[in-house]
């Protein structure tokens with residue numbers, strides 16, 4: 001199954017194509033079984049009736065063909081399963097899910113150390129990104145740092161500069177919160193035109209985890225920070241890239257910024273900055289400094305290399321926009337999405353993700369006709385502050401070409417823009433902060449393609 005960007009191949013009938021358990025079990029009976037199932041189960045829906053009772057009860061729908069005989073018990077229903085010790089003490093996904101992987105984009109970067117791997121959004125459910133599938137962005141490679149040797153320094157406009165060990169940090173009152181992290185360069189290659197085939201490559205520099213750690217304001221207070229005159233904090237990483245970013249005190253004072261050691265119930269993964277990273281909810285990924293080793297309080301922005309020459313937005317009039325770290329409201333349909341293939345006309349669950357750096361998602365509308373008509377999607381709650389939000393909507397495909405889009409609105413009332421609107425303000429030569437509405441074209445043969453409407 002080739003999803004590499006270079007080949008331009010489409011993915012045939014991807015695993016996890018539909019998410020309901022009842023459907024998945026039938027999927028394991030092979031392609032013909034899947035097709036028959038969808039035809040049987042959703043023919044009624046296509047005609048406008050309710051979902052068949054068999055589906056609602058989770059009963060398998062009888063299918064044609066000898067290998068679909070459920071009375072013919074398979075080996076795993078008769079024999080002895082594997083013992084507990086054989087899983088090595090840390091579980092792994094089923095071998096049948098081995099195509100669900102982070103992927104690099106061939107040719108995008110010259111080295112694997114200053115590079116990025118994209119999360120397989122098309123294969124994920126709910127809002128949490130499994131830690132092993134969290135996207136990666138390294139400027140100088142990743143490290144597995146010995147936590148007993150790692151230190152965090154708080155200095156600058158403080159009474160006493162302080163150095164914390166990890167053990168000391170883990171004794172302090174902690175918070176656990178779900179937040180999305182999006183690289184400012186997510187969707188960057190699509191500014192001028194369609195460039196990549198799948199949602200993994202258009203939107204996969206996006207992940208959401210439950211992070212655990214200590215609010216930065218607590219650490220500043222412990223060091224006796226001058227909170228009247230201190231206006232900005234410099235965050236510095238311990239890897240060779242010397243990643244340094246300015247964080248305004250306005251974000252820190254709210255209590256939202258924290259120093260995290262936990263991710264999805266366990267310690268951070270090395271790729272995500274083990275043993276310590278900054279969590280800056282709503283702000284582009286680059287400010288979430290990994291391998292965090294120093295925080296310095298100052299009274300003006302630091303204009304470091306990572307904000308004075310990178311991470312600026314080129315505007316149509318030739319000027320650059322600086323310190324534009326906010327990730328504005330955005331959404332994307334993850335199924336059906338580029339590279340997937342609809343098996344037949346009939347019922348589909350259209351699903352996707354919405355998020356906003358300004359807070360909670362209020363509403364997501366979905367169009368299947370390129371933005372002429374919109375319907376409100378079902379939002380899966382609880383809707384959390386600056387976290388991914390899952391939406392679903394029923395759709396009966398009539399077999400004709402369709403253009404599927406989602407448009408999110410956040411709690412401030414901000415509406416996700418079209419490409420036309422965004423380019424009107426930002427031009428086409430930016431790299432960062434492309435939050436335009438994504439369009440997927442469903443072709444008559446069921447193949448789904450990345451398109452842009454002019």
Ligand SMILES: Nc1nc2c(c(=O)[nH]1)N[C@H]1C(S)=C(S)[C@@H](COP(=O)(O)O)O[C@H]1N2
Pocket residue numbers: 134135136137138139140182183184236237238239241243271272273284285286287288289290291292
């Ligand atoms: N120390 C350090 N922190 C870093 C980086 C880095 O290269 N080194 N990359 C930044 C960028 S650009 C992003 S998008 C996120 C990526 O975090 P992830 O690899 O956990 O997805 O980390 C940020 N923090």
Ligand SMILES: [Mo]
Pocket residue numbers: 137182183184185285286
């Ligand atoms: Mo990034």
